[in-house]
Amino acid sequence: MKCLALALAAVLLVACTGVPRGVEPVTGFDVTRYDGTWYSIMRLDHRFERGLTNVSATYRLRDDGTVDVHNRGFDPDTCRWNAIDGRARFQGSTDTASLSVTFFWPIHGGYHVFALDKDDYQWAAVSGPTRGYLWILARETTLPEDTLDEIIAKAASLDYPVDELIRVEHGGLEACDP
Secondary structure, three states: OOOHHHHHHHHHOOOOOOOOOOOOOOEOOOHHHHOEEEEEEEEEOOOOOOOOEEEEEEEEEOOOOOEEEEEEEEEOOOOEEEEEEEEEEEOOOOOEOEEEEEEEOOEEEEEEEEEEOOOOOOEEEEEOOOOOOEEEEEOOOOOOHHHHHHHHHHHHHOOOOHHHEEEOOOOOHHHHOO
């Protein structure tokens, strides 16, 4: 079963919130500008997202300074949406994009924004606790190829296995319409 909830639990079983060696989370981060929906453009493949399309994450800042996280993806094999909710906390200063995300207490996973369009907050590159977790996110379901190439080059310079990135499909839901 390609259930996003179970799948995301798998990544969090790492129970690691650290930043990969040599990767620096973005500083000067403004969580209020990061708030909202981000679409997965490319990612390293993992069992918890394998086969899913239309993957997105929505972040909402809470009054207590934590961030609500709502992840979802569409399984075209079952014509169903899979979703999971969690909570993120900053690991240090709120102006450093390094968070610990919990979907199932007490298991935590690292969420580290290491590249960001600081002018407009239109794209981001996010790492998990190891270089085996990488997502390229955007506010829209596509990014200009030159921008995508720059983000991939940044990730490659940090020794992420960018040759293993897969493009996330968006759209195609009409195949599941009754």
